[in-house]
Amino acid sequence: MDHRREELERKRAKLAELRRQREERKQAAMQSREQQPAAVSKLDTQDINDLVNSLVGERALSPTGQPGAPRAAREAPGASRDRSISSATSVGTQAGSPVPGTATPGTSPNPATGAAAAAFAAAGAAGGLRIVPAFTASSIVVFDFPPREKIVYNKEVQTADTGVGERDEGRLTEDEIERRVRQIREKDDRARAAREEERARREAEAQARESEVRQLTDEQRATILESREFAAFVDQRSRVLERVLDEKYDAMVDYTLAAATESDDAGGEGLKLAVAFHDDKLSRNRSVMDLAWSTRFPELTAAAYNRNPMAPNEPDGVVAIWNTHLRERPEFVFYAPSDVLRVSFSDFNPSVVVGSAYSGQILLWDTRAKAQPVLKTPLTASGHTHPVYALRVVGSTNAHQLITASTDGLVCSWQLDMLAQPQEALELTHPAHLRTDEVSVTCMDFADNETTAFVVGTAEGAAYHVNRYDRAGCKAGLNAFDAYRAHAAPINSIHFHPSIAADFSDLFVTTSSDWTMRLWRARPAAKPASTAPTDIRPLHTFDAFDDYVYDARWSPVHPSLLASVDGTGRLALWNLNQYVELPVHAAATGRALNRLAWDRPGRRIATGGVDGSVYVYDVGDLAAPRPDDSARFTRVLAELAD
Incomplete structure (x- = not known):
């Protein structure tokens, strides 16, 4: 403010001095006029x-x-002025x-x-x-006034004289004409050559300027290498190059040879390891907790990891998006403040990845954003406060919801664009329990085209029907009287049969830590609940396992094909149309496998285990259904039900 005030004072003094000088000049001019x-x-x-x-x-x-005197006398003789x-x-x-x-x-x-x-x-x-x-x-x-100058034009032909008249042209000989034509051509050729030489010289100078290598100092080089823009550019472009280099197409194939036209990927019987994903920095001392394929991009699969106990400074939870054409590193990496137990791609937004954590939080990541979650639920009593082992996105494109269930028996419904609090909350209780009436939910699944009723698996080894809303003969909540009770240990997974050609949507399989896998036929959801405790028996029990059975999934395209993984690290394929006691094919990794997932075309299976690696197997011709597989599977189910 003082500086501004001093500047204003100087300007006022300058204006006063200018006024004083102007008054002095005015007085001097008046005095000169008076004198x-x-x-x-x-x-x-x-x-x-x-x-x-x-x-x-x-x-x-x-x-x-x-x-007075005449005009001629008044004017001086010989005057030539204007x-x-x-x-x-x-x-x-x-x-x-x-x-x-x-x-x-x-x-x-x-x-x-x-x-x-x-x-x-x-x-x-x-x-x-x-x-x-x-x-x-x-x-x-x-x-x-002087007289106007008259301009006269000459109407002759106003062209340059060539030096050769019409008469002279008739006198020229043929040799002279050829000589002149040759001179003109030589002159044009020299001019054209000069132009080409000038153009070539300019192009050479431009290339020389472009090829000049700019010498950077060590500080400038370090600044560029440490900048975020440079790192993002290198990361994105290197991924593109790695995808291109992963293609197995032989550009030097000779189509004239019959042997060269035969494809090695034509398929075959058995399981073939297509690719194995492992990153020492990312998955060291971590286990794969869940797997999910993208419904929009069949080459992307998401893997959820738990914490690394040997690295307390690293993020507890990690989600890696692996690309089958990018084998050395994941396409995206997301972090979470707690162990990520379940992960899923949104069927209605391909860039959204949803996960559940051991702390009870629901996390949402976006592939267009950074590695941290863009949305997450608060750690309050309005949501989950126990580990969330069950997660599923249900509904349609314009009306879909996220359904989650935690080990304290709380089932919540969320909108993906607003995770501050659940839209609905339902507590599952069982009065027959001795110590507590809470139901410890370990897994959950919906039948196809069903959004209001689902089946949950519990830590006590039983599965129950759950209704989200009241309906005829059934109240909202857990149906404690109709129980799928056969396992002697916690149920690790539940999966309903997908709707393919025939309607087998009432079938589902469960896996348990009692070394068994069981096939069930679900009770119709529209049927009124039983008034007395009723135990529903399984259609078949698969007991050809030597360890815990962690997961089982139906094929999305073959009606009688399902896959399972267990604690011995074995991936087993079961074709119920051929055998119901033993798998038709199996592949072993040597380490326990926790999860598996089929891709949408049903040609590949992704598995993950305790070593943090993700193995992708090619099923080949085993996944191709035959026209009579649905009818044969119907007969097999009828035999199992007898």
Whole structure:
């Protein structure tokens, strides 16, 4: 503020000084005007009259209007000045008296007249004094314009003379004509060659300027390498190159040879390991907790990892998006503040990935955003406060919801764009439990085209029907009287049969830590609940396992094909149309496998285990259904039900 005030004071002082100088100049000009009339007044009036008479001399007119000397006599002979505008002023005195100051023949001019003329000229030059004497005069203005110049055009042909006339052309010989034509062509060729040479020189200079390598200092190089823009650019472009290099297409194939046209990927019987994903920095000391394929991009699969106990400074939970065409590193990496137990792609938004954590939080990541969750539920009593082992997105494109269930028996419904609090909350209780009425939910699944009723698996080894809303004969909540009770250990997974050609949507399989896998037929959801405790028995029990059975999934395209993984690290394929006691094919990894997932076309299976690696197997021809598989599977189910 002080600086601004000083600047204003300086400007005011400068303006005051300018005003003072302007006043001084004005006073000096007024004093000069006052002094000039006083100096002129000293001149004698008679001298002024004599000066005027001497100046107008021969051009003066008599008072009676008689002209003095003729015009030819008044003008000096031989005068060549510009006569565009001339004026004469006649001054008269008394009638018949001669004009003072006029020189007559034989007389000399009056010396006083010269002195007066000089004084008058000096006075006029000094201040532009205007003196108007009382003259009786008349003025004549003569305008003398020079004649306009007349422009004449020559109507001849206005072309350059070539030096050869029509007559000369007839006299030229053929040799002369050929010589001239040859000269003209040589001149054109030289001009064209000069232009090409100039163009080539300019292109060479431009290439030389472009090829000049800019030498960077160590500081500039370090700044560029550490910038986020450079790191993002290198990361994105290197992924593109790795995807291209992963293609197995042989560009040097010889199509003339029959052997070269045979494809190695034509398929075959059995399981083939297609790719194994492992990152020492990412998955070291971590286990794969869940797997999910993208419904929009069949080459992407998401893997959820738990915490690394040997690295307390690293994020507890990690979700890696692996690409089958990018084998060395994941396409995206997301982090979570707790172990990620379940993960799923949204069927209605391909860029959204949803996960559940051990802390009870529901997390939402976006592939267009950074590695941290874009939305997550708060750690409050309004949502989950126990581990969430069950997660499923149900509904349609315009109306879909996220359904989650935690180990304290709380089932919540969420909107994906608002995770501050659940839209609905349902507590599952079982009065027959001895110590607590809470139901510890370990897994959950919906039948196809069903959004209001589902089946949950519990830690006690039983599965129950759950209704989200009240319906005829059934209340909202857990149906404790109709129980799928056969397992002697916690149920690890539940999966309903997908709707393919025939309707097998009432079938589902469960896996348990009691080393068994069981096939069930679900009770119709529209049927009223039982009024007395009823245990529903399984259709079949698969007991060809030597360890915990962690997961089982139906094929999305084959009606009788399902896959399972267990604690021995074995991936088993079961075709119930062929055998119901033993798998038709199996592949072992040597480490326990926790989860498996089929891709949407049903050609590949992704598995993950305790070593943090993700193995993708090609099923081949085993996944291709036959036209009569649905009918055969119907007969198999009828035999199992008997």
